[in-house]
Amino acid sequence: MAKTAISPTRSENYPEWYQQVVKAADLAENSDVRGCMVIKPWGYALWENIQRRLDTRFKETGHDNAYFPLFIPMSFLEKEAEHVEGFAKECAVVTHHRLEPNGKGGLQPAPSAKLEEPLIVRPTSETIIGATFARWVQSYRDLPILINQWANVVRWELRTRMFLRTAEFLWQEGHTVHATAEEAQEETRKMLDVYAEFAEGAMAMPVIKGEKTAGERFPGAAATYSIEAMMQDRKALQAGTSHFLGQNFAKAQEIKFQNQAGEFQYAWTTSWGVSTRLVGGLIMSHADDDGLICPPKLAPAHAVILPIFKNDEERAAVLPYCESLKNELSTQEYDGEKLRVRIDTRDLRGGEKKWQWVKRGVPQRVEVGPRDVASASVFAASRLMEKGVGVERAKFVADAPKMLGELQQQLFDRAKRARDEAxxxxxxxxxxxxxxxxxxxxxxxxxxxxxxxxxxxxxxxxxxxxxxxxxxxxxxxxxxxxxxxxxxxxxxxxxxxxAPPPRKGELPPTALSGPFKVYDGPVATVDKELYDFGTMQRGVTKSHEFVFTNTGTAPLTLEVGRTTCKCTLGEVSDKPLAPGESSPVRLEWVAKSLPGEFRQEATILTNDPRKPTVNLSVVGLITETSGLTPEEFLLGRVSADQESTAAVYLTTYEKDSDPILVEAAADPQSPQADKYEFEVVPVEAEDLPLERAVAGVKLVVKAKPGLPIGHITEWVSVKTNLHDGVPKGDKLDGDTLQVPLFAVVEGDVSVRGAHWSKERDFLNFGSVASRTGAEENLFLSFKGDNAATTRAEVLSTDPEWLEVELGEPKVIREGVAHQPMKVRIPPNRPAEIRSGAGADDGGQGEGDAHIRLKTNNPSTPELDVR
The missing domain is CATH 3.30.110.30 (C-terminal domain of ProRS)
Structure with missing residues (x-):
């Protein structure tokens, strides 16, 4: 029998094998406090990487972090009877606030310091956070509230196992408040999807998403969803939960809001969380009889370099080689992150040092000795390889990200294959x-x-x-x-x-089941919910079609809900899908963000009650081998009767590439498309605005006289021969860029003032306190032959409560006159956001504020003040 690093092995005694892996991998140890553990640096680094990735996803889905008290008044738990019953046996209770000598050399709680109301040490935070939300929520305008908390929790477990079941553990708990049940249910399922994507994508741990049975539901919840994974002992582990709380906690904590009809109603809430149990799940999914195996996406170190030398002379040659190798590897990227590389220079025997890193599960071990230095090579081994191999150094460095990706996939495939076989x-x-x-x-x-x-x-x-x-x-x-x-x-x-009944000495099993209710209706099935486009050039537009099929017994309707960015558009058929029919759902997106990892989502609404929302995601890597500077045609303020120009530079960073070819055209649907002319001007490399650029052209737009007065936003379509940012060939069959064009066209009447944005043509009030209101002093500027006789009047305001006062015009000089205009937000208005300056939609998004004026000036009979 082959010797293993961990004893006993999985087949000999699985529970004890697990404890020995935790110990051998230096993840954690039992503490002096019964039921609690000390998480050691390698184990905490795993948790930090879990935190970091999840925290990024939470923020991408609109959530903010906050922190709430560790102590919860007992009366808070008592308000929700089912909730308190579920946690009563696990609560730690604080009853005194001071200690005093007991007369025997020890301490005792001071009788005079007994609390009027006992405090519960946080087992979960629905009640204390709910009480806070009750203060935060007054109006439908306050909703939704999307909060996450990273914290510790205490549940008094009698039989503990490190990372899986301890009296104190670390976790995150999300809590949200919504105006409708549909929004809350959508949030519940969305966060379940986030957990599932993380478990499978980052942990390489296949999971099953499902709804808990009534008997296994979170205490007080209307519905509980979970992700469940099968461990190597064929037992299931609950890896994360997401709860639709209905209005139960809102009623207990008086979370009410005034709806749009002016009526008060209870809110709908959710909660969802994962904990350090994920570390336990990672161990039991991937570890073997030699120790831990870290999925590369979560590994504290992607690679460890082990210098091997016998004397000072060899040391002087090997260590600098290792340091430069580390520096080279650290410039490589895997999954959007620089490689995390360590050098182990401890004075230990080579075999002992190697096996420590095997047991810690580092994805790549790299041994370097004098012969490797002489031959510019390394001796490398993946954690799944029994033996290492000699590799040319340059090739190893170049292939390191690919090898990590292959290991990540191998771990997922292996775990899924084991689950399928069981x-x-x-x-x-x-x-x-x-x-x-x-x-x-x-x-x-x-x-x-x-x-x-x-x-x-x-x-x-x-x-x-x-x-x-x-x-x-x-x-x-x-x-x-x-x-x-x-x-x-x-x-x-x-x-x-x-799971089977527990063997003697084991903890009770966790397991998974699936009672299914009778259902007869539409069923939304999609070919895949995640599309990886690989790489795309920044600023380029791409699209993908997801295919939905109705596998149910009644017509299925599809509708585009929310998207994570206005640059992501969804298109669906408005015709219901009959049973058995399929239809594409097209997503189109623009890579506006900086180079790096890219992700956008669109929510598709369905009439399938079991799957009311489907989150479609597109992911990939944005590269930048070319540049557009600036990223918009900015004509600025132009006179309606004059010609104006603006320009952008299209450049490439690739040497020895073909010349850049460009052809531009205004949107043919635009009423003023015929007012624009485009010219391509060659530019020498030294005259380009970007330092990295090695070649480029200048694209000039000329706006003819006669543009309509007001704020103009256009989209210019720029066809190129750029293929992923590199110019190739002599045909315009490459990337097509959508470049915005902005202009503020003035006639003889315009607005001026201290907080008036000349470039964007709007008044910026900023943040206004409701109790005080605010006012701004502007003036209308009249010019031309009719300046002295021009007058303006208010036609309307939106919102209606916006107050506008026009003063008497005054001639400033020949051909120029000013009319004062005071704009006032009255006090005691309800909190809201009114914005007429949205960059992505040309200022015409929801909630725009407008003042419409009429004048007796023939050049500007009406004026829209935003």
């Missing part, structure tokens, strides 16, 4: 009982169930626990059938993941 289809109660009989290995069962007391009683008798109703068919769902326990109709086979 999955079975069960059609009879006899097979079900046999599968979970004493001594059987257990695994995942796919069978017909309905949620009810008979199922719960049978599962309890077999010492298995139902965990979730999968949201998507697994193992080839073959349609409706009969519940194993009741004989009632079930819509189809569903994945039911159970």
């Amino acid at each position: 999955s079975v289809v069960i059609d009879t109660l006899a097979d079900f009982e046999a599968f979970f009989a004493e001594g059987q290995p257990g695994g995942l069962a796919y069978a017909h169930f309905t949620d009810g007391p008979e199922m719960e009683a049978k599962c309890k008798a077999l010492k298995v626990t139902p965990r979730c109703v999968p949201l998507e068919p697994l193992l080839g769902d073959d349609g409706a059938g009969e519940c194993l326990f009741t004989g009632g109709r079930s819509v189809g086979k569903v994945e039911t993941d159970f």
